[in-house]
Ligand SMILES: NC(=O)C1=CN([C@@H]2O[C@H](COP(=O)(O)OP(=O)(O)OC[C@H]3O[C@@H](n4cnc5c(N)ncnc54)[C@H](OP(=O)(O)O)[C@@H]3O)[C@@H](O)[C@H]2O)C=CC1
């Protein structure tokens with residue numbers, strides 16, 4: 001059986017990456033492609049790399065245009081998914097790449113997104129405990145943010161194995177500029193971006209902070225706190241996250257290594273690097289892989305973990321398709337690769 005798939009937001013970075021991966025997926029056919037102001041144009045004007053779809057017309061994002069599909073991907077700006085999803089029947093698998101349905105706590109949503117909470121859907125991070133079971137039966141999936149995916153998978157084994165308690169987690173994560181989407185942002189013009197690195201969203205104000213806290217709590221942290229600082233660096237794709245947390249007394253580097261080996265031995269997309277080899281963002285570009293390593297810093301008394309992924313692939317579209325596969329009863333890795341491009 002093949003599944004007929006529509007993509008809303010087809011002209012953006014996230015929608016484009018969903019389509020790139022769907023073109024290599026053996027169990028789907030690509031149906032309607034929709035967007036906003038670019039409706040009426042051809043996809044090839046916006047996504048010239050998606051050659052087989054170049055002549056496809058970009059349609060307006062309406063319930064009519066998204067009807068008649070088994071799966072609908074929403075790759076739209078925050079705050080727009082709720083109204084679109086409400087018009088799609090409960091039998092349709094809706095995969096939202098935006099933030100609208102990620103948070104469980106309406107107060108946290110209001111604090112960080114300054115708008116009304118649309119609701120909460122099963123969270124599309126299959127590597128979290130219990131996530132696969134939840135995803136297998138749902139018709140609504142909230143795809144995680146790219147920073148939360150990276151920083152959650154970096155620390156998960158340490159939390160699951162009780163090596164850190166989740167208070168005073170510190171995350172510094174550098175992202176490529178595609179994470180900001182295609183919209184014009186003055187601080188992201190070439191002259192400002194190339195040749196320099198800059199922090200933004202400093203001081204606990206970035207909207208991924210509550211998502212990280214939600215994930216750390218789900219991994220067993222009681223009353224977690226996180227100081228999260230995102231950084232923008234001059235590359236197109238990729239995230240490299242450095243995550244640390246205070247170790248519980250008596251933890252050793254060997255225990256840390258063992259915990260990461262145990263947690264990720266069976267994971268097909270999370271790859272624990274050899275001891276002393278640290279993740280490099282270039283090595284995961286274009287793939288759905290997450291490269292991880294961790295150690296214990298005895299002088300600081302902290303577990304230090306590093307993870308790298310492609311923000312558009314495992315950080316968005318690849319993670320979305322991995323979750324879609326689970327919900328459709330397909331092999332989780334269908335249409336996805338863990339092989340990167342290097343150099
Ligand atoms: N970039 C990333 O790394 C990640 C992005 N995401 C999420 O994916 C979503 C899309 O992000 P991204 O691709 O980066 O953004 P882009 O700005 O690159 O693309 C936005 C897309 O939404 C369409 N659009 C804009 N406004 C409307 C509207 N009112 N109605 C219908 N369509 C509209 C645009 O169409 P048009 O061309 O017509 O304007 C375009 O196709 C966001 O929610 C983002 O948070 C999630 C994880 C990572």
Ligand SMILES: CC(=O)N[C@@H](CCC(=O)OP(=O)(O)O)C(=O)O
Pocket residue numbers: 097098099144145146147175176177178179180181230232315
């Ligand atoms: C570099 C950059 O600007 N990154 C984006 C995060 C993109 C992402 O994955 O998150 P959402 O899906 O929640 O938008 C930001 O900091 O807002």
